[in-house]
Amino acid sequence: MFFNDWETIGRTILIGVFAYAGLVLFIRVSGKRTLSKMDAFDLVVTVALGSTLATILLSKDVSLAEGLSAFFILIVLQYFLAFLSVRSGIVRSLIKSEPxxxxxxxxxxxxxxxxxxxxxxxxxxxxxxxxxxxxxxxxxxxxxxxxxxxxxxxxxxxxxxxxxxxx
Known part of the structure; x- marks a missing residue:
């Protein structure tokens, strides 16, 4: 309950460092607007990224490569939605609220x-x-x-x- 073994702790630390570094890298590459001033869709992506990070860290069934792929797809989809919302009034009205x-x-x-x-x-x-x-x-x-x-x-x-x- 309080301690399983050193191998599990070592895996969590090692995978945690790499997963966190990958997440930071993906967010930096995607640009400042990825997680800036959050609206509902940004919040959903942020929660999904956090959930994915937790799953990578704590589940032996999810490999680092699978977790990094999940980060990548979430950030690419967020970037794509932001790209479309800037270019399409219809998309913007669907995902962004107006003051x-x-x-x-x-x-x-x-x-x-x-x-x-x-x-x-x-x-x-x-x-x-x-x-x-x-x-x-x-x-x-x-x-x-x-x-x-x-x-x-x-x-x-x-x-x-x-x-x-x-x-």
Missing amino acids: AFLYRDDRYLYDVMKRKRVLKVEILQAARSNGISSMGQVEAVVLEADGSISVIQKTDKAGESTLANVK
Whole structure:
């Protein structure tokens, strides 16, 4: 239960070093965008990579070559989806969410909040986190594509903020 044998521990350490090095290499080669600002699909790939790493480390039935192949295919598929989403509006709309206003023109957009499953208290918390003491200071609150909440403060006429690309 606490210890099987030194051979199993040695295998775990050796395979762990090589599997981890392979994962880091694949991620570096695939580019910075592979696991940046995660959306739902990025999260799924990240969890799958972690699960694959755990399986390689702990299962004698999975060879290092099989595990590295699994890393490779997951990262290639992620890269391919990112490639397609940049070039196709249809693919982009299927896998990426768009930012959405939650608060604008001094009013909460309750229909959007309900659809996006965001509570008023979460909007207020985001405002407080940005040093805002009153919603009267807020021009808009946006639920970003990555799930974060952005708070845009009201500005004077000379420094008007822009709210492009938000639905």
